[in-house]
Every structure is written in structure tokens, then in C-alpha cells.
Amino acid sequence: SPSDPDLVERALKAKEALGDRVFILGHHYQRDEVIQFADVTGDSFKLARDAQNRPEAEFIVFCGVHFMAESADILTSDDQQVVLPDMAAGCSMADMADINQVEDAWAQLAEVGVTERTIPITYMNSTAALKAFCGRNNGAVCTSSNAEVALRWAFDQVGGVEGDGKVFFFPDQHLGRNTAVLKLAMDLDDCVVWDPRKPLGGNTPEALAAARMILWKGHCSVHARFRKENIDKLRAEVPDLTVIVHPECAHEVVAAADMVGSTEYIIKAIEAAEPGTKWAIGTELNLVRRLANAHPDKEIHFLEDTVCFCSTMNRIDVPHLVWALESLVAGEVPNTIVVDPQTQAEAKVALDRMLALPA
Ligand code: 13P
Ligand code: SF4
Numbered sequence: 001s002p003s004d005p006d007l008v009e010r011a012l013k014a015k016e017a018l019g020d021r022v023f024i025l026g027h028h029y030q031r032d033e034v035i036q037f038a039d040v041t042g043d044s045f046k047l048a049r050d051a052q053n054r055p056e057a058e059f060i061v062f063c064g065v066h067f068m069a070e071s072a073d074i075l076t077s078d079d080q081q082v083v084l085p086d087m088a089a090g091c092s093m094a095d096m097a098d099i100n101q102v103e104d105a106w107a108q109l110a111e112v113g114v115t116e117r118t119i120p121i122t123y124m125n126s127t128a129a130l131k132a133f134c135g136r137n138n139g140a141v142c143t144s145s146n147a148e149v150a151l152r153w154a155f156d157q158v159g160g161v162e163g164d165g166k167v168f169f170f171p172d173q174h175l176g177r178n179t180a181v182l183k184l185a186m187d188l189d190d191c192v193v194w195d196p197r198k199p200l201g202g203n204t205p206e207a208l209a210a211a212r213m214i215l216w217k218g219h220c221s222v223h224a225r226f227r228k229e230n231i232d233k234l235r236a237e238v239p240d241l242t243v244i245v246h247p248e249c250a251h252e253v254v255a256a257a258d259m260v261g262s263t264e265y266i267i268k269a270i271e272a273a274e275p276g277t278k279w280a281i282g283t284e285l286n287l288v289r290r291l292a293n294a295h296p297d298k299e300i301h302f303l304e305d306t307v308c309f310c311s312t313m314n315r316i317d318v319p320h321l322v323w324a325l326e327s328l329v330a331g332e333v334p335n336t337i338v339v340d341p342q343t344q345a346e347a348k349v350a351l352d353r354m355l356a357l358p359a
Helices: 005-021 044-053 066-075 099-111 128-136 147-157 173-183 205-210 228-237 251-256 263-272 285-294 318-329 341-355
Strands: 022-027 040-042 059-063 081-083 118-123 140-142 166-170 191-194 213-216 241-245 278-282 299-302
Touching (some): 022 044, 040 044, 099 128, 099 166, 128 341, 140 341, 173 213, 228 251, 263 278, 263 285
Parallel strands (some): 059 081, 278 299
């Protein structure tokens, strides 16, 4: 079982034996039984920063998904090794933007004269190869915590939000659209979707020339499941409900919510809430359950009737963690995430541009 006391004991023992040689990072969507071993927890932005905080740790064990471990490898020194306890912990959204498709899209946009005043911005939830693409094409990375600041920075490179420059945004169309429309006051019509299976992404050259945001056709399979009807139904049942959702949700869901933000933002909002207040949270279920358990004085609803875990985040469990830690104790380094030097250098440019943005 996930909370098998023998396994918990073994994980604790191995972690203790490794001491300062190991640094364990845990994303907020990880299971409780994994989070208990994390030295730090955070959203993807905080974890990217935190990964750099223990230069003396030989091993960084990343309890999260593949793209986060890649970013940790890029941001930490070459002699620190990043370990992902289960290599199958990927992200379906990151997989939706294949670097070859992205290069092909960029070449097509160049042919119709659109790349000159276009800045590519990729969400953290993407491969290192896509971050590298943004690094070498004057672009940057963003996370759900800083998407607005990153987009403003990008538009400033090409004449400002009020100008006629563009952003090509990967891979999450929802984060891109929600940020442009709700934070930058753009119109829905300013956004077009790029479908990599169609010529010109399914657009006319005229539509591409007129667009301000070109949104890669990607989404998060967890957050795409929330519907506006879920919000309407709960509001009808629970008076004085505050609805808080992650910006990976569809635009009409985010528009119908009261608050929107990253996992870290959601946690802070619930922590700051008055006792007796009522909340509906639209994000991954491990986090919502943890918040509900930690705040019994607040009424916390999950914004969906069916179970909504991120299946790849959930691949990391205590058995995998025990295996990874005991291997390290035994002198083997399993499941290392190693980004090749050129990709690393170019991706680091894009990540550093993000980390230099004002908070
Ligand atoms: P944040 O960690 O930025 O809130 O993003 C959520 C997510 O989907 C991570 O995979
Ligand atoms: Fe990817 Fe969505 Fe899972 Fe995050 S929650 S790792 S974006 S599939």
C-alpha cells in the first residue's frame, strides 16, 4: 500500500543516511505520502528557484514530472545529478509540443512574414528542446505564476501590448489565452490557435498577420476537464462560494471563477481565508484534498464530481522513492535526467530571462 509503514521507514532511513548529499523537491500535485519526504514543496516556478538553493547537494531527487527535472538539471551545476524516481512521470501537455513540429511551424510563419515581430514564449511545462528554441529566438519561459509579466516583457520587445507585435505561445493554449484576455485586456479575436497537423496551423496568412497571440494547440488533460457547468452547479448549491481555479482551465471556466492563479497562489489564498468561508477549487485533486485536510475550519469543495488526479504526477510513489534513495545509498545513481550541453545552454538563456523578470 502507498503508506506501507515498512516502506516509509526505509525511505526515512535512506534519506537520513544520505543527509545533505540529497535534496528532495516535491511539486504540490504529489501524493501526501511523497510530500512528507520533500525538503521543499512548491509550484513549478518556486521549485525552479529552489533547485538552485542547495549547491552542496550531490543529488536532487525531483518528485514531480520530467520537464521539471530537466529544468532542475539546466539550472543546477554540472556536478549535481537530478534523479526522477519514475521515468514514466511525463506530462501529456509537454508532449503536445514536439520540437520538430515547432521548428516546422516557425518556418511556415517565416514564409508568410510573421516571425520578424514575434516572440516565442513557452510555458515551463515543455521539453528542454522547446525552451532552447525560445532561448535562441529571443524568447523566454514563463510559469503560471508569472505569465502576465512574461507576456508584457515579450510584447515590450516588439512594440508593446498596444502595438502590433505578436507572441507565439506554447504548449498550453488556455494559459496563453487566459493571460492575454484577462490580464492584458486583449480580445478573444486577437488569439488564433495553431494546430500542428494543419498547414499554417489551420489559419489563413491574413488571420496570422492580424493575430496578437498565436496559441499552440495544447492543453492539460487534468484541467481541461473542469466545465463552467461545474461552477454554475456548485454556486447554486452553496451560497457565498468563492471559486478559485488554475489558469490551465478553459477560458470560460476561468472567466466564471472569482480567482485564478498557480498552485502556490491557490494555497496562499486558502491559508489567508477566514474560518467559515466556502471555496471551490479547480486544480489537481491531491492538492485540493491536502488543502481540505489542512483547513477543516473552511468549507472546501472540489470543482468536479469525478476523480481528477494527474496520472503522471501520481507515478511517483513511496516504492519508487525508496528505490531511488536506497540506490543512492548503495552508490548507484538511477534515473538521471541529463540535458545535452547545447540544449542546456540555449534553454538556460530562456529560463534566465524568466528568472530575471520582476516578481
Ligand atoms: P504550477 O506548478 O505552475 O501551478 O503548474 C501546475 C502544473 O500543471 C504543473 O504541472
Ligand atoms: Fe502536465 Fe497537467 Fe499533469 Fe501538470 S497537471 S503535469 S500540466 S498533465
